[in-house]
Amino acid sequence: MIERLQRLLGDGGAWEVARDGEVARELGAPRALVAAPRDLEQCAAVLRIAAEAGRAVVPWGGGQHQRLGNVPRADLVLVTSGLAGIVDHDEADQTIVARAGTRLADLVAAVRARGQFLPLDPAGLARATIGGVVAAGVNGPYRSGFGLPRDLLLGARTAHSDGARAACGGRLVKNVTGFDLHRLYHGSLGTLAVLGEVSLRLLPLPEREATLALGFDDLERLDAFVLAFRAAGLAAASYVLVHGPLLAGNGLEGGAAELARDGMFVVLLRFHGTERGVGESLARTRELLGRAAPAAELEAPEDVQAPLWLACREAFAGVSPDGGGAVLRLTFLPHAGERSVLGGVVESVAALVAGAGARAAFYAEPGLGVLRVLLPEPPGEELLARLQAFARREEGRQLVVESAPASWRQGRDVLLGTLPHAALARALKAALDPAGILSPGRLYPEEPR
């Protein structure tokens, strides 16, 4: 196959990767070919060649989200680095069209330089590509305020395993022409099609940005705050909860060092808006701190905001610098009537982790009911079983292993039996990936062949 690929892409366009390289580590595939098409047509041609050879293809952007889902069958890695660059940034319309391999960091910076704002800040932002982030369906601290890439996505161009290229949606902020297949591709982890180009809507860069850090050493007070903040109906650009020690260093000196002490849960709030609007949000939030008095409070100075959010965004890297750890994701309805359940969930999960002799840090989105358990090493079977039992104890909770090293995921279902509609999902995959070669097994297990 490599000869055919090299004929198509040139000698530099396809190669075999080292056994100990990143691809091998992330995909658990000891031998794989890499192909680097330079446009969507080549992308489709690569897929056709792989389909004819019956080889499985894994699309690869920046390699930042390859640990999501199960370990796919992988014979060929299709890197999108050759499909990079902004196709069109229409400032007046606040839209941007970019090739899938464009680095998200470049995109964010280019947009910002023209006074606009792309509210995407997932972990791994520096290396991640826009195509990868859309395929993974992930966002970072901005998720609580602006949603997932899905909510910004206006259209896509894709390559399919029958060699076809297709477009859906467009570049208009309002569009109901045809089926919005881009919403299906979002979060499909490269199992349906290869994204070649995406279009996104943009926002104006806010005039003012402010960050408020509230440290709680008492989970009941944390819940009182979560409840009061919800009742106030305030809109925040970011609203997360992180373990204090993960923020240590980043300008939290003097009195603010208290926020980073062990046992401190820090609510980080970011407000965007006009000068007076942000001032109003800060003031109204402070009014809520009566019953929910935090142990420490800081309005982050200008130069501390960015490092704080960076530490927050890369919280997992803070826990697992070598990437050998795992992230478990527990989702739940954040409120049970007029009560916040976050504190109780955190307390229970922390007790289970400690009981299993493990260490963990927490990262939560209080408004959304998402708790991430950040583990410096993959969970033992016993811990996993206990957490699953905890998740099952009440209806409306779901636990999955969001991310873990390939060596640990190999042979497991990291989605822990939460995947619905297997037959329909397989039929959709067959419709869009007729050869069945795109990241097989990453979401739904392959049918025995």
Added chain:
Amino acid sequence: MLPLERLRRIVGAEHVLSAPEETFPYECDALTWLRRRPAAVVLPGGTAETAAVVAALAEAGLPFVARGAGTGLSAGALCPAGGVVIETARMKRLLALDPWNRLARVECGIANAEVSRAAEAHGLFFAPDPSSQHVCTIGGNIAENAGGPHTFKYGATARHVLALTVVLPDGRVLHTGSPLADPSGYDLTGLLVGTEGTCAIVTEATLKLTPVPPAVETLLLAFRGVEDACAAVQRVIASGLEPCTMEVMDGATIAAVEASVNAAGYPRDAGAVLILEFDGGGAAVAESAERAERLCRELEVLACERARDRAHRLKLWKGRKGAFGAMGRLAPDLLVQDAVVPRSRLAEVSARVLEIGREQGVRLSNVLHAGDGNLHPNISYDRRDADETRRVLEACACILSACVAAGGTLSGEHGIGLEKRDFMHLVYGVSDVEKMRAVRDVFNGRALLNPDKVLPAREQQTP
């Protein structure tokens, strides 16, 4: 053969309509020139009955279509030949309201505005607000991925739907999505929203509710013409301000509105008015409105009015809300066209739209969701006049071509339905449509559910 007896047993005899005088009201939706009388109309009382009805029809091999309030504007709910309409009018219960989690679970036949009314006591609302919101149903909104004036800030229906219960065209029931964040697997909910009832029939939905903003500021600005109004829109957006809605009405609309019961006191000498609204915190919206007013006053604005209170705001909106009704007074039929262009091309395309109206000799006015680049040219006509109808359709074709040529597309919120199906090739190539068809066939392989809509037949894909 029509399994009338079986259908009656499922839903009760009184909920099966088959006499011509009963089925007559179902022969068209709000696009009145396309008509087809259904063989029968069935009104199931819930998901289980809908599933049983669908199973009976599928077994009989009869085509069928789901229909909400019939306010659709693209003939999306037009009955297939010899087919049956499944009307959702009896399924309009609010099943659960969870104000703390900001969720509402509803049956699909509930009216859009009814959801917001129920949520209002908890300081919440359902954000999509199509003009027909007092009657149009949530099921229809989901099918069409409906928008409205506030889509500019809050996004269309797809952003506000978390989970669905649907009946598949073979009668099986499927639950998609979850009120929880990040449900595992493919986003079937996101996929199904906007498929115009060609993949499944939505029977229940879990909706995301939004906090009612504490403050609203409304400005009404009058300009010499649409071009100036659009320039003001661009100016406001370029300044970084974030209005929640930007509605423009042209001179012909103003004249029709001011001559109707919905007269809102718009300046009659104005060639366009712009309603600009900000919502959010009190200080923020006051600041934004002041700035927007200053920016607009630097342009050639004929008049500027800022709502003093709720009553004043409703008065400023009255004309806009009544615009389609006012246009409808002018002739027996009204065709509300819907197309989108990049916002920066709105002024130019609006001028071209008026020109097309003159060329074809049709009575045309224009209402714009200007923030979204969404045009609604309204054409008043009499569909019994064959020549006038022909000119109206010709004008529509010209308008769509002009919009696509300007980088736009066929529909922003009304859908493709049957009306625009054969224009799809202006926007999509053969392989684009083939992928959409492949997905539709996964759900609706026998094409019994709402056939012939949205996706052009294979042989019609090239012009």
